[in-house]
Amino acid sequence: MNDIITILALFVRTSGRRLLLGAFLAALVVLAGMALLGTSGWFITATALAGLAGAATVFNVFLPSAAIRLLALGRTFGRYAERVVTHDATLAVLAALRERLFRGWAAPLAARALIKRPSRLLFRLTNDIDALESVYLRLLVPAVAACGAALLAAAVLGGIDWRLGTAVFFWLVLAGWGTAAIVTRRARPLALRRARALERLRAGAIDLVAGQTDLAMAGRLSAHCALLERHDAKLASADDALHRLDTRAGWAYAVAGHATVAGMLLAVGSLAQQNRVEVPAAALALLIALAALEPFAALRRGAIEAGRSWLAARRVAPRLREPAAVPDILRATVDALHLEGVTVQHDGRAAAALHGVSLRIAAGEKVAVVGHSGAGKSTLLALAAGELRQGAGFVQARPCTWLTQRTELFQDSLRDNLRLADPHADDEQLWNALHAAGLDGDVRGFAQGLDTPLGEGGLGLSGGQSRRLALARLLLRRTDFWLLDEPTEALDGATAADVMARLARHAGPRTVLLATHLRREAAMADRLLVLHAGRIVADVRRGSPEFATALQALRHD
Template identity: 55%
Template sequence: MNASLSNLKPILALFFAERRRSLLVGAALSATTVTAGIALLGLSGWFITATAIAGLSTTTAVVFDVFAPSAGIRLLAIGRTASRYGERLTTHDATLGVLAALRERLFRGWSEARAAQDLVRRPARLLFRLTGDIDALDSLYLRVLVPAGVAIIAGVVASIALGLMHPLFGLLAGLLLLTAGLGLPLAAGRRAARHARRRAYGIEAMRVRTIDLVAGQTDLLMAGRLDAQCAAVAEADRYAANADERLNRIDAGVVFGFGLTSTILLSGSLLAVAALAGAGSITAPTAALGVLIAFAAVEPFGALRRGAMELGRTLLAARRIAPRLSTTEATQRNNPPAGGLAFSISAASAGYDTEATALDTVTLDLKAGEKLALIGTSGAGKSTRLALLAAEMQADRGTVASLEATLLTQRTELFRDTLRGNLQLAKPDAGDDELREVLTAAGLLADVSALPQGLDTPLGEGGIGLSGGQSRRLALARLFLRDTPLWLLDEPTEGLDGPTARDVMRRLVERVGDRSLVIATHIRREAEIADAIALVDHGRITEVSRRGEAAFEKALNRLRPD
């Protein structure tokens, strides 16, 4: 539990860094609402009782002031309504703003070294961090922190008010309120934590398995696993439902506990005020005031019930998210290489968490302005080397120094947006003239101009609406927008027909200028533009040859022809 609570520190720090004033104002308004409610109920009871007693005698009825109490009741009613409205508006706006900032911080964290690789390998589970886990954190402020603070204030206020009638009465009432009112939710939260976590795991498993069922139903049907996957979804649903049932039982126990506490407090208050009124220490209207204050003081503690039920889910979300918030927000970059070099890899080793070492003690340099082709079998470590140079992952040992780089991966990453929006990912302030210029360089301007909406043409997810060749050219145009001194390309023409692939390579060579270029490839047409070829085998550089050497032609001949 202590470890889980420690995970709340970076989240609370973000809460108060983003919306400190709004959060404090919202808490103050919530306390004002509860205090006004207690005062309103107590004053109303006092006024009704006092009016009834005053009406028994003509003399007291004439001199009794009904205007001041009634004005106070109206003021408290209006103030309670206004503060309740302001509290809801302020607290929810602040919470939504903080959660939006949290999503942005988390998403930026996934752009750091290694994190993007994790996102690719586990998209469904990490997407849950942006949705379910962050949504769970709205309970932290709205259903835990604010209700707890308000309940404590209500207990203290009620204790002081009752203590004015008799110190022992106020002390005992305050102790009962704070002990039972805070103890019941705390005990329930501890009991419910395990079941709340199980419910979160069950819902997450159900979502992931449902996504797998929908997205992979063809493969599942062909493999004869469709019924098994449906059964897995149902099993996750039963797991979550069982946790829900346990939580409902605990919740019912908390409701019973608060009901018992309220009964004990009211019974004790009735006996106390009766004794005090019989002894002449307080009047009958004051006795009614005391009973109603005790009755109203229990209500704020009941608001902690929902927070207690969700505390386990909130702590689980904090445990998952907090490590990512603790990382630096600075963009990962490699150190610049020595003068005249595009990059320098010295005795570097790197790998992924779930895989064997992909690079093993690699040393390799490239002069600025030169082009290098990395060749080798699939899984030899070519893409890993590009990820190191792009600073998308870091070396476990050794050093990697490179100029600022742009990576064009094997996959054409296009999004559900317009053509303009997909291009401006590389350069947000690029104007239409610049966009048309890079489209021309990529050989796509004629196709875009033929579309009715031109650059404003919307694309579906993954670039739906464009052919494979057009999608690759659009990605190439986006690369052209990135004016970095080092371009990294991972099989840039894989899957394209011969004429399209050769045209893409020709345009790439025309555009590269004096930039440095590294291409990971299996195809001759991509490697033959290089000044040097490095053969990669099991994570090691086994041979480096330069243009004009016999080994260079031998390396080209090993590659797949156009």
Template identity: 50%
Template sequence: MTSWNALRPIVQLFVRSGYRRQLLTGMLLAVATVLVGMALLGLSGWFLTACYVAGLSAATALVFDVFAPGAGVRLLSVLRTAARYGERVTTHDATLRVLAQLRVQLFSRFSAADVALRLRQRPARLLYRLTSDIDALDAVYLRLFTPAAALLASTVATALALGLFLDWRSGLLVGALVLAGGIACIAWCMRRGFATAIRRSFAGEHLRATVIDAVGGQTELVMAGRLHHQLQQVLAAERQQMAADMRLNQIEAQVGIAIAMTGHVATAAALLSAGWLVLQGQIGAPIAALATLVLLAALEPLLNIRRGAMEAGRTLLAARRLAPQLQTTPSLADPLPPATGLVVDLQDASVQYCASALATLQHIDLQVCDGEWLVLAGPSGTGKSSLLALMAGELQTSTGKVLRLPAASLPQRTELFHDSIAGNLRLACPDASNKALWEALEAAGLAAVVAALPQQLATPLGSQGAGLSGGESRRLALARLLLHPAPLTLLDEPTEGLDRHTADQVMQAIAGWHAARRTSTPGKPAAIVMASHLQREARHADRIVWVDPACTTWQDARKGTPEFDALIARLRPG
């Protein structure tokens, strides 16, 4: 998809948004601002020159009316200020609202199973798409279309004003000079700055990615002795961005000179025409001053559109990246439910990652019954986490079907946010009362820890749960999971990395919660599927399935059978 074609869905997004009237109002206010500014500067020039001419003789000075022009200048000043303020508020508010809608739309698209997995491997790219790329699109309306409309209006107004006060040939000549010179300056700016703006965008994305890698993986980089090398990459990316910024600044300065020269040429043409007409006695000096100053105000939109032209490369690159996502509809439909009595039904399901030549899982048939606690056991790398992702809807099948009820998941790496403890918990259930939060913390074995904190539930946490230990963060994530009303609960090695005592507390909490849910909510499905390779986790299960991609039929054993005990014995003690 070419960049200019990619810009079409972005323009359609602005046009078809619910803020079309506000966007149009902002554009009209921008036009009104420049027209009122032209009238203000023209009237001021006429007024000052007329006052000077009238003051040359006592007779004209006594009869000259200074009040009406003075009132007009004050009125136009107030109108211009109000129009400028209204234009800035209206255009920026509408743009931010449209871009907020775009972020929601893109986030929904990125959450789809076919996209989320790829973006999860490059989190810096996802962050850049949702922030810098979307921010670059504000230039489409704010710095391109709106000032272009103002420039067209000011050019027409200039031609009409000069045609009215001077003659129609002067109006056409000067109007053509303003329009042609303005278009030439903007086209030259886009041509010179296009490639540099793209390089600057790539350099900014690379810089952000290298900084995120350096900060997020600093422990591993230190252990591998690669931290210095990573910091050198950060500095190299910063130098690339700085070089692009310097080049853009040079181009912007050159464009500013070109715009100024365009204004000088047009002003010179207007002055020559006005001077000739003054010498011929067809107009007076005040009218000549009015015509010249009107022209100076007409060039204001060129200065506003210059920044949009400088960022055209970045804007079109962002449009090319985001347009394909806007033209596809994410699959947000509810999952197909399984037969009554089941919470999950995998029918001949296969999973193959896009970068892999071999399928991770092939022709899987697996059912999970209502109320059941199923453990997926087996060595690392056999596809247990892929099975959980399949059941959660985070992964699409290559072949086959997945019939499932809605699921809540506790992955190996828990995500806690820079918010209070209550805020992190209410992500699972926004309407949960404080009593429900304490019950979930009690079930997860964390109530005593939180109660001992000075602010208790209002205690703020840093990024990734900073302020809590690793085990406490894990139990807080578990408490959040226990609040979720989903009928299917997915756990991926829930006690990995915890000490024996804490792990036993967590497993007892999960077992007690599951037993209470099965008895207290009859008629509502409730099941647990857990990936594990530890005996302390698997012994709580009702059923164990040994995941082995090399076998077409997996070992399946229920609690109380010799096969169940044999599978437990194959797991790692703990």
């Protein structure tokens, strides 16, 4: 329930007034339709009786006919306005939802979870956002319209006989809401089954397309295809069960509608026999009862999709909750980085990645963190970047730019890949950054220059060009604290030496924290931190014998 409340709170904050206006217009359209049907029936019946009685000269046909025209026009324009307002409000909410989700996935640890299972989580995100659309359009709006229909029916029929109005109101609530509640409860496990089957089918299909060669060589291709067939059969079974439930719900509403009309026919017939209601009013009551259950039937689709919406809310809501505010004292610090007794434990790992680490890096220092693979170097950089939360201890860090081991490039133009670092940078700034990174000559050689399209993962650039492009982005980002995680790994010697020379030249007064196991990278630093099993075992500065010894111990590549 808390997850649904979180989603609804976002709806209200984003487009609360438009959502209320859309629901009001939807109820108005339903009421206009019921009033149109009832007034038309009353008018036709009253006109016929007046003609039979020879009283046409005293029967006012202008007022009812004008009311019918007004209701018809109001219903038409109201329906148009309702669709425009509700869909505009829904699109605004979904846009805000996507923005909040992107921010939520940028929180510490979230991006790492996304990288581990990108296809599954991204599929969930797109599918879940679509599912949340029905919370308003197919549940809340029809619910408001159905309540309005029940109240109008109770008011009109209560004017004829209060017992009739009360009975119809409670019957509509019982039959309309009761059916919707039963359908919602039965659809929920089916929706969960369908969602799991669809995820497994999608993941299996992606594995088949991406790894069919490996599967064939391992002799697992037939087995994998058989597994996909089983997932597809489970998905088809869940779809069939939901369709059957939808059909049964339709029958239930149809039977309730026929029962409502039959009961109303008997009731007004009895009242007319007792001369307690006139025939035109009886026709009005009958037609109002006929139209009263129709808005409840519109809840059927929302009830079928309620399980899917509930699952989406449960997945999405945790990423929408506002993170705890960070006190100003944790943002403002004299040092570039200050750690005090920090311990970091990764999920699924028995040993901590960092054990009681205490460290101060002053502004402007160039520090290299060295150690064997798994010593905790990347963990320390992730902690400084805010991508990890410490389990214990105290962390202060200035805003920084992190050049990770992976060069993240996207299927877009070279210009837009650069502008990830500075969305407002003009072409002159982009060229200056490329020149500083030593890539401007290559880019000028491309036929489309900055508009050169890159494939997925930067396809079209060599490894050295990709790394230089990442360096250009680093230079575009205006921060005074650089985090460099093995910046020349997998580059040839000449390219690596050039990249390190450019980093050293442009670092200037910036603070640099560099994780490395290579001598050519650590040589940039004025201070070496030696990590072993998550602990700082040495902290030496340039000019000391220990610094030279630690530097010589690193791999020369």
